[in-house]
Amino acid sequence: MKTKNYFFLSLIAVFSFTTNAQDNSNNQNVEVISPIDFYITLPMTDYPQFNPMDVPAKEFPRGGMYSGKQQQKADFLKLAGESPTQLDPIIQTQSQNRNANPPIVNFAGITSFASPPDPTAAVGPNHIVQMTNTGWTVFDKTGNEAPGFPKNLSDPLGSGQGDPIVLYDREADRWLISQFVFNSQFKIAVSTSPDPTGTWVVYSYPSGSNDYPHYGIYGNNYVVTGNFSSAGRFHAFNREKMINGDPTAEMVQLNLPNYSGGTVFQAPQPAHSEGAGIATGPTPIVWFQDNAWPGVSTDHIKVWNFDVDWTNPGGATISSPVEIPVSDFDSFIGGTGGDAFANIQQPGTAQRIDALVHVLNYQTHRYDFGSHESIVLNFVVELVNGSKISGLRWAELRKVGAGDWELHQEGTYVDPVGDESVFMGGIGMDQEGNIGMAYIKSGATTKPSLYFTGRQDGNTLGVMTVNEELIIEGISSVTNNSRYGDYSQLTRDPIDDLTFWFTSEYSGSAGGRKTRIASFKISDIVLGVDELDLNNSELIITSSDQNYFDLTLMNTSTNDILRLSVYDMTGKRVVYEQVEKTTSEYYKKSINLSSVSAGIYIVEIGNSKTKVNKKIIVK
CATH class of the missing domain: 2.60.40.3080 (Immunoglobulin-like)
Structure with missing residues (x-):
C-alpha cells in the first residue's frame, strides 16, 4: 500500500458515538453518529498522477463488489410481477419544432477498463471535476486537464470500492467528493477552498449497507440516499461543520415512513438544490412507486420532507410522504438469455445491456423561481410491455409557498427518429424554466451514443420540443457483459445558470470504457461576459x-x-x-x-x- 502524506490533527481524537432521539411524528429513532476518521490533506498537486488505464479490467457488479446482492436482485427481477400497464399512455407523439444548437464544449473524460465507469461530474465557476470508478480529475471549461491529474480515488478519500459522487456547493464555493467502503463506511471530502486541486478535509462515517449512494445539497445539509435498506434508510451530514473543517461534524440516520422499495434494490433520491441562494425549509426526498410492486395500488411519486436543526441533531424529523398520482407506467424491462439485466439491444451482437430499471436516474434537481419551486426527475420505462424498448418518463413537480408538491407536467420521451431505446437520463432546468435532458441511446441500428433534447418554458406541457442533438456517436457495442452503468450526471453552470453540463458513458473505440463531458443550452438568450468597466x-x-x-x-x-x-x-x-x-x-x-x-x-x-x-x- 502506498504511503500517504496527510496532515493529521494530533490534538483531536475523533470517536464515533450514537445517540437516539424520538421522532414524535413517525415514532422512529434518530441516530446521531460522529465520524470515525478525519484528516486534512496536502494539496492534490503533491500526490502522484494516476493513469486509470493502468487498472486491470474489472467488472463492478451492482451491489458494490459482491456478486451476492447482484444475484439477489437478478432473482427478484426474474420473478417480478407483470405490470398492469401494457402501453405507456403518454408517449410523446408531438414532433419537435425547435432546432438545437450543437454542444458548446465537448471533450473526452476519463477512459478506463472499469465495467462500468459510472461517471459523475460537477461544474463550478472555473473548474469541472469528474469522477469514475477508477479515478478522478479536474478540467478547465475548455477541456484542459489540470497538471498532475487524474488522481486515484484513494487520494484523498482513502481506500474504497467506488460509486463516486462529486458535487459543487455553490453557496460555499466548495467541492464535495465521495466514495464508499462497501457495507462499512461513507468517505466524504470537502475542499478547503474553491480550488479542487488544493487541500481537502476528509471524513469517514460508519454505515451498514451503503450501496448505490445518491448525494444532494439542500440548505445546511448534505443528504445521501441509496440502496441502503428495505426501510428506506437515509443519512444527512452537518454541512456547515464539514465546510469549516470541524472534525465533530455529525451524521444523522433515519428511515422513510410508509416506504415501499418494490425490489431488493432501493434507490430514492434527495432533491439537490441548484440556483442562487441557499435552500430553506425541509429537504425533499423523492421516490416513485410502480403498481406492479407488492402493496402498491397505483403508480405514483412520493415526496418526504426531512428537517434537522444541527444545534439539536437528535431532534431531526421526517414527514409522512405526499403521494402524487401520475400517468400509468411500467418501470420493469425483462432480461434475456438468463441475464436479468440484459435488456437493451445493440447492433452487431446478441449481448444486451442494462437500462437500469426500478431507479430514479441521478440527479433529482430542485429550483426556486420565486413564485414557485420546481423538482425535475426521470426514470426508465418500457414503452410497450415485453418490447424491451425503453423511454424516459420525466416529470416536473411544483410547490407554491407552504403548499404540498404537486404534478405540474410529465411526459414519456422516446427516440424521435426510430425505435431505439433511450435511457440513463440526466435532467435539469435553467434560470428561465427551460428543461434540458441528456441521455444514452442504443438499439438495433444505434451503438450506445449520447444525445440531448429539451423544452422551453411556455411550450406545450409534457413535450420535449427541442430536436434531438448528438453529443457523440458510439462506434462499438459492449460484448463482454450486460453491465453498462449506474450513473450519469447533468448540472447547471453557476456562471450563467443557463448552460447545462452532462457526463456519461458511450461506446467508443476498442481500448477501455469511454466517458464524455459536454455542455449545451436550451435558452435562446446568449449572455455575453462583457468587461465590467x-x-x-x-x-x-x-x-x-x-x-x-x-x-x-x-x-x-x-x-x-x-x-x-x-x-x-x-x-x-x-x-x-x-x-x-x-x-x-x-x-x-x-x-x-x-x-x-x-x-x-x-x-x-x-x-x-x-x-x-x-x-x-x-x-
Whole structure:
C-alpha cells in the first residue's frame, strides 16, 4: 500500500458515538453518529498522477463488489410481477419544432477498463471535476486537464470500492467528493477552498449497507440516499461543520415512513438544490412507486420532507410522504438469455445491456423561481410491455409557498427518429424554466451514443420540443457483459445558470470504457461576459439601520446577469444571489443581513471577468 502524506490533527481524537432521539411524528429513532476518521490533506498537486488505464479490467457488479446482492436482485427481477400497464399512455407523439444548437464544449473524460465507469461530474465557476470508478480529475471549461491529474480515488478519500459522487456547493464555493467502503463506511471530502486541486478535509462515517449512494445539497445539509435498506434508510451530514473543517461534524440516520422499495434494490433520491441562494425549509426526498410492486395500488411519486436543526441533531424529523398520482407506467424491462439485466439491444451482437430499471436516474434537481419551486426527475420505462424498448418518463413537480408538491407536467420521451431505446437520463432546468435532458441511446441500428433534447418554458406541457442533438456517436457495442452503468450526471453552470453540463458513458473505440463531458443550452438568450468597466462603475450602498441594505451599481458597459456575494472577514460567504439589470444604467438589489453577526462584511458584485466590492458594517 502506498504511503500517504496527510496532515493529521494530533490534538483531536475523533470517536464515533450514537445517540437516539424520538421522532414524535413517525415514532422512529434518530441516530446521531460522529465520524470515525478525519484528516486534512496536502494539496492534490503533491500526490502522484494516476493513469486509470493502468487498472486491470474489472467488472463492478451492482451491489458494490459482491456478486451476492447482484444475484439477489437478478432473482427478484426474474420473478417480478407483470405490470398492469401494457402501453405507456403518454408517449410523446408531438414532433419537435425547435432546432438545437450543437454542444458548446465537448471533450473526452476519463477512459478506463472499469465495467462500468459510472461517471459523475460537477461544474463550478472555473473548474469541472469528474469522477469514475477508477479515478478522478479536474478540467478547465475548455477541456484542459489540470497538471498532475487524474488522481486515484484513494487520494484523498482513502481506500474504497467506488460509486463516486462529486458535487459543487455553490453557496460555499466548495467541492464535495465521495466514495464508499462497501457495507462499512461513507468517505466524504470537502475542499478547503474553491480550488479542487488544493487541500481537502476528509471524513469517514460508519454505515451498514451503503450501496448505490445518491448525494444532494439542500440548505445546511448534505443528504445521501441509496440502496441502503428495505426501510428506506437515509443519512444527512452537518454541512456547515464539514465546510469549516470541524472534525465533530455529525451524521444523522433515519428511515422513510410508509416506504415501499418494490425490489431488493432501493434507490430514492434527495432533491439537490441548484440556483442562487441557499435552500430553506425541509429537504425533499423523492421516490416513485410502480403498481406492479407488492402493496402498491397505483403508480405514483412520493415526496418526504426531512428537517434537522444541527444545534439539536437528535431532534431531526421526517414527514409522512405526499403521494402524487401520475400517468400509468411500467418501470420493469425483462432480461434475456438468463441475464436479468440484459435488456437493451445493440447492433452487431446478441449481448444486451442494462437500462437500469426500478431507479430514479441521478440527479433529482430542485429550483426556486420565486413564485414557485420546481423538482425535475426521470426514470426508465418500457414503452410497450415485453418490447424491451425503453423511454424516459420525466416529470416536473411544483410547490407554491407552504403548499404540498404537486404534478405540474410529465411526459414519456422516446427516440424521435426510430425505435431505439433511450435511457440513463440526466435532467435539469435553467434560470428561465427551460428543461434540458441528456441521455444514452442504443438499439438495433444505434451503438450506445449520447444525445440531448429539451423544452422551453411556455411550450406545450409534457413535450420535449427541442430536436434531438448528438453529443457523440458510439462506434462499438459492449460484448463482454450486460453491465453498462449506474450513473450519469447533468448540472447547471453557476456562471450563467443557463448552460447545462452532462457526463456519461458511450461506446467508443476498442481500448477501455469511454466517458464524455459536454455542455449545451436550451435558452435562446446568449449572455455575453462583457468587461465590467471599473472606471465607469460605481457601487452605492445605503442603509438606515445597518441590517437592511440597498445596493445600486451604476454601469452601462454590460447587461450581464451579475452575481452578488457578501463575505464575512473570515472569507465565509453569507449571501449569494443573481442580479438582473434594472435599467440600462444601473443594477439594484436589497439584501437582508439581520440574521448575521455584527461586524464588517465585504459586498462583491460582478461577473466572471470583473467584480466591484465595498465594505459595510452590520450592527
